[in-house]
Amino acid sequence: MSEKMMKAAVLTGPQQIEIKELPVPEVREGEIEIKVSACGVCGSDIHMWKAGKGWGKDMKDFVMGHEFCGVVTNPNGSNFKAGERVVFWANLYCGECDMCRAGLEHLCRDVNGTNYIGFVCNGAYAEKFVGKAKNAYRLPDSVSDVAAGLIDPLMVAYHAVRKANIKLGDKVLVVGTGIIGNMIGELAKKSGASYVAMSKRNDRKLARAKEAGYFDDYFDEKEPDVRQKMVDRTHGGFDVAFEVVGAQSTLDTCIHTVKPGGSVVMIGNSMTETIPVNINRAVLQEVRLIGSVSCTREEFTGTIDLIADGIIDPERYVTDILPLTDLQQAFERLTSKTDPILKAVVKP
Numbered sequence: 319m320s321e322k323m324m325k326a327a328v329l330t331g332p333q334q335i336e337i338k339e340l341p342v343p344e345v346r347e348g349e350i351e352i353k354v355s356a357c358g359v360c361g362s363d364i365h366m367w368k369a370g371k372g373w374g375k376d377m378k379d380f381v382m383g384h385e386f387c388g389v390v391t392n393p394n395g396s397n398f399k400a401g402e403r404v405v406f407w408a409n410l411y412c413g414e415c416d417m418c419r420a421g422l423e424h425l426c427r428d429v430n431g432t433n434y435i436g437f438v439c440n441g442a443y444a445e446k447f448v449g450k451a452k453n454a455y456r457l458p459d460s461v462s463d464v465a466a467g468l469i470d471p472l473m474v475a476y477h478a479v480r481k482a483n484i485k486l487g488d489k490v491l492v493v494g495t496g497i498i499g500n501m502i503g504e505l506a507k508k509s510g511a512s513y514v515a516m517s518k519r520n521d522r523k524l525a526r527a528k529e530a531g532y533f534d535d536y537f538d539e540k541e542p543d544v545r546q547k548m549v550d551r552t553h554g555g556f557d558v559a560f561e562v563v564g565a566q567s568t569l570d571t572c573i574h575t576v577k578p579g580g581s582v583v584m585i586g587n588s589m590t591e592t593i594p595v596n597i598n599r600a601v602l603q604e605v606r607l608i609g610s611v612s613c614t615r616e617e618f619t620g621t622i623d624l625i626a627d628g629i630i631d632p633e634r635y636v637t638d639i640l641p642l643t644d645l646q647q648a649f650e651r652l653t654s655k656t657d658p659i660l661k662a663v664v665k666p
């Protein structure tokens with residue numbers, strides 16, 4: 319057998335990852351092959367890890383991993399050269415529908431919030447990855463492999479902050495303590511917010527946020543009068559609140575703590591399709607509810623520039639750099655109630 323083989327972290331069942339030898343995927347027309355340098359471990363991976371399956375149909379030997387970069391090993395007639403460093407945008411947009419043509423590739427009719435590399439097809443928790451050349455972007459030398467593994471959460475934060483239209487002196491709330499919440503806090507401050515607060519449910523992931531120093535205050539979601547405290551501290555409410563959890567109580571916190579006419583940017587996905595919200599509060603106070611997902615293709619390259627130009631250093635939020643063999647353990651730690659792990663990056 320002359321087939322090339324690679325090590326890959328296969329999701330073999332609920333909460334179960336096994337390192338297997340898989341054949342390197344065939345490189346078809348329009349695709350390139352890379353040797354994976356780094357792949358970020360994402361919160362949405364945790365959902366699939368718990369369920370033991372991806373979002374596609376009939377996926378045998380499913381490999382997750384959608385936040386990755388690598389070195390081109392087979393350019394296959396594309397504009398890339400062997401040895402070039404590239405990062406992949408996981409969004410499998412069609413490029414032809416009305417949304418794509420309007421520059422809103424993240425809202426592509428074919429994508430519909432689910433059509434991503436590492437969700438509906440195999441991703442990059444492996445030594446090699448093969449994917450469409452049009453999803454690959456050259457990496458400047460000033461963006462490290464680990465930083466490139468964080469472009470995915472950073473692009474989500476960047477898009478959300480742009481949607482919020484933050485103005486100089488705005489007061490901003492971030493509900494959520496994960497990597498995206500942290501990056502939103504930093505970008506909000508750098509966009510001119512005068513006061514940025516984080517609302518949390520526990521302290522386990524706060525060390526890096528405190529070290530980075532972009533949050534002026536931390537509120538405890540579980541305190542009974544916490545919403546009033548927030549309104550008092552901001553002299554009447556936040557201009558913008560970012561919901562980065564995807565739960566009823568946290569969305570409610572946002573709706574109740576923005577000032578009249580304020581904006582709530584919703585980034586957190588809910589595990590249930592519907593959650594009740596206080597509609598009267600939203601209507602009578604003209605609270606603007608804004609959904610935010612992924613980013614446009616233009617913002618993806620903009621995110622690479624943010625790092626290359628030194629606007630933000632995403633590596634500061636990385637708590638763990640791991641080999642592929644430790645991926646299972648990373649998920650166990652990410653789902654523990656006490657582990658301070660904030661962001662892990664795998665180096666296969």
Ligand SMILES: [Zn+2]
Pocket residue numbers: 360361362384385470471
């Ligand atoms: Zn992700």
Ligand SMILES: [Zn+2]
Pocket residue numbers: 411412413414415416417418419423426427428
């Ligand atoms: Zn499209």
